[in-house]
Amino acid sequence: MNRRRKIYEGKAKVLYEGPEPGTLIQHFKDDATAGNGAKHEIIDGKGVLNNRISEFIFTKLNGLGIPTHFLRRVNMREQLIREVEIIPIEVVIRNVAAGSLCKRLGLEPGTQLPRSIIEFYYKDDALGDPMVSEEHITAFGWANPQELDDIMALAVRVNDFLTGLFMGVGIQLVDFKIECGRLYEGDLMRIVLADEISPDNCRLWDVKTRNKLDKDRFREDLGGLVDAYREVAQRLGILVEAENALTTGPRLVQ
C-alpha cells in the first residue's frame, strides 16, 4: 500500500513527498512515451536502469562541484532529491546533428556540428513544447538573464563531462536534454541541475557500430531498448553481469 503524498506525476516519473521538508522522492516508472504521449508502452526494467544510470551521473556531477538536486538513491526505482522550483524550459545541447535539428535544417544525421549548440523549449504539453529563444525566456519571465547565464554555463559543463565520460566507454554523446531548478537555501537561491540524465533524454551512439543505445530505439520501433540501456549501464561499470537479473527477473520489492 502506498500512503505517500504524490506531488506530481509525469510521463516517466512520479514525485512523492520526501521524508524531510525540502526533499522529494523521485520514482522512475517503466513507461516510455514519444510524440508528446501519442505513443506509449510499458517497458519492463527501464525505470530501474534509468534510476541507476542517472544516480551514477548525478553523483559524479556533484563530486565535480556541479550543483544538482540529487541526494542519494534509496531503492531500485527511487532516489531522494532536493525540492526545487523547476524552470519551465527544456535545455537541449547538441554536438552532432540528429532528430528535430535534421528535420528543421535539412541536415544529414551524424553531421558533426561546428560547435555545441544550446536550444531552449518551453515546457508545455498542450503546445507540444515549442522551441523558444533567450528573448522569449527573459521577456516572459520564465528565467531572468542571470539565471539563463547560469543555466547555459551549467549545460556546457555537463556536456563537457558527459562527452568525455561516454567517449571513454566507446559511446558518442550526440545530444541530450536537461532541466534546471531554483534551489532556495535561506536567503540564497542557486540554479541546480534537476530531473534525470539517462538514455531516455540523451542520444547515445556506439562509436564503432553506430548502433543507437537510447530512446530512439523506442521512437523508431527498433526494439531492444532495455538491452541497449543495460549495455550503457554495463559500459559505465554500473551493472555487473550478475545484476542483469535485477532488471529482467522477478522484481525486488523494497
Ligand code: TMP
Ligand atoms: P530532438 O532532436 O527531438 O529535439 O531531441 C533532442 C534531445 O533532447 C534528444 O536527446 C532527446 C531529448 N528530448 C527529451 O529528452 N525530451 C523531449 O521532450 C524532447 C523533444 C527531446
